[in-house]
Amino acid sequence: MKKTVGVIGGGQLAWMMAQVASQENINLVIQTPSPTDSAVSLASKTIFGSIDDAKITAELAEFCDVITFENEFVNLEELQTLADKGVTFYPRLSSLSPLLDKYEQRCFLQQQGLPTPHFKAYESSSDFDNFSFPLVLKTRRHGYDGQGTIIIKSPSELTSILPKFDNIPLLIEEFVPFDRELAVIGVRNPLGEIKIYPVVTTYQKNQVCRWVIAPTMLTTSQQETINSIVQTLLISLDYVGVLGIELFLTKKGDILVNETAPRTHNSGHYTLDACVTSQFAMQLQAVTGKKLGSVDLKSSGAVMVNLLGFENADSDYEEKREEIMRLGTFVHWYGKNESRLGRKLGHVTMLLDEDTPEKNQEKGKLIAQQIESIWYS
Known part of the structure; x- marks a missing residue:
């Protein structure tokens, strides 16, 4: 039925x-x-x-x-x-409740014994005493695509920026000098079946994701840590649906949880073309109680590039999209009739066929740069 x-x-x-x-x-x-x-x-x-x-x-x-x-x-x-x-x-409202406020989310992660950067809720200037510069300020609610996230480099910069957030609840966070930013998509259905997609490398510019390469390079221990984080979150939240998790891989090789998103996530868009079951099909399977599909890659890897607005204009950029498609890519255009700076207008995926994750990462970066050179030219 x-x-x-x-x-x-x-x-x-x-x-x-x-x-x-x-x-x-x-x-x-x-x-x-x-x-x-x-x-x-x-x-x-x-x-x-x-x-x-x-x-x-x-x-x-x-x-x-x-x-x-x-x-x-x-x-x-x-x-x-x-x-x-x-x-x-689905997800249940009780599953969403600890996640919507970034400070409360961090507290929840900490309560589950999951590793996170050092953090504190901002209430007064003394709250910065245990942080060194650079540090990160985040709005506790309604921040996405880099909005509401600012890296503060000095006390003078902090003094000039704080008045702009008057009466807006903020989270203070240590700046993590990471080796790589990672992301992973986990899924759980009402019967408790769990699937975990390949972990990806994400490249951010001004706190906005520009591109993603799957899979990333991890040791067995790091992969096990990430799998444990995903399972802990899905089970402790009694979660149903797709959950996006952003992570830091530190220069020492440690894994830290940055943020979670209780929905399909930009870092999983590559799954539409590169995985047996996309995150979007998986979301529908999970919330309707179906058995979950396969998260296997169809090729040895993939690169996904976001097509972000680079001007204020009314255009479908057909010529640019056709040029990118001629590279052998899958182009997904969201049908938005107005371009604004930074607005997500579409994304591009290209399957990779190298014989190691390291080679896929190298090739993926070159392809991402080629796509961006066409898009932003």
């Missing part, structure tokens, strides 16, 4: 879920504010309204067997009134 899944949010993550929904025998209904949002053209039905409006979500629930999330900008307290009336949310 065909199930109907509701998604709160209608951007590119819901759009990519909608692309695979029919393969999973699922109707997708979305809640989103704008008729120009990416997923509207593919959804079985759209309920228009703010994503944090529980009254709109109540309308959404009338059509759905289960509701999931494209982003974290929701009002858990109001959604709980719907859950109390029998509406099923």
Whole structure:
């Protein structure tokens, strides 16, 4: 019997879920504010309204067997009134609760015995006494794609920046001089079945992900540590769905948890073309209680490059996309009709065929640079 899944949010993550929904025998209904949002053209039905409006979500629930999330900008307290009336949310609201505030998320990670950078909630200037420069400031809520994350290099810089965050709760964090930034996607269904995708290297610029290469190079011990982190989080949260986890690999070879995202994640976009089961199909499988598919790579590796807005314009950049496609890539264009600086407009994936992760990393970097030279020229 065909199930109907509701998604709160209608951007590119819901759009990519909608692309695979029919393969999973699922109707997708979305809640989103704008008729120009990416997923509207593919959804079985759209309920228009703010994503944090529980009254709109109540309308959404009338059509759905289960509701999931494209982003974290929701009002858990109001959604709980719907859950109390029998509406099923996956991930559960209790699973989301410790994760939405970055300080509370860090405290939760610490309580589970997971390794994280040193951190503290900002309440007064004395809270900086146990941190050296550079340090990291993060807004505790609603930060994404580098928004709300600032690296502070000096006391004078801190003094000039703090007034800009007046009355905004902040997290103070030590700056980690990492060897690499990593990410991993974990999945769990209601029966407790867990799957873990290959760990990837992520390249960030100004705290925004530019590209991802899968798989990364890890020792057996590091891989076991990451697997343990994923399993601990999924089980302790009683989590259902896809969970993105960002990590630091320190210069000493240690693994630290940076952040988690309770949804499909940018670092997993490569799975659409490079894995037997994409993270988007896996999300739908998990929330509808299906047996989870395979996370195996179809090739020895892959590189994924985000196509970010580099100007304010109305353009579909067809010539650039065609030139990138001629490299032998898969180009995913999100159908956004307005380009803004830094806005995610699409992504590109290319499969790699080298015989070692090290060679794939080298080739992946060259391909990423080639794609960016075309896109940003």
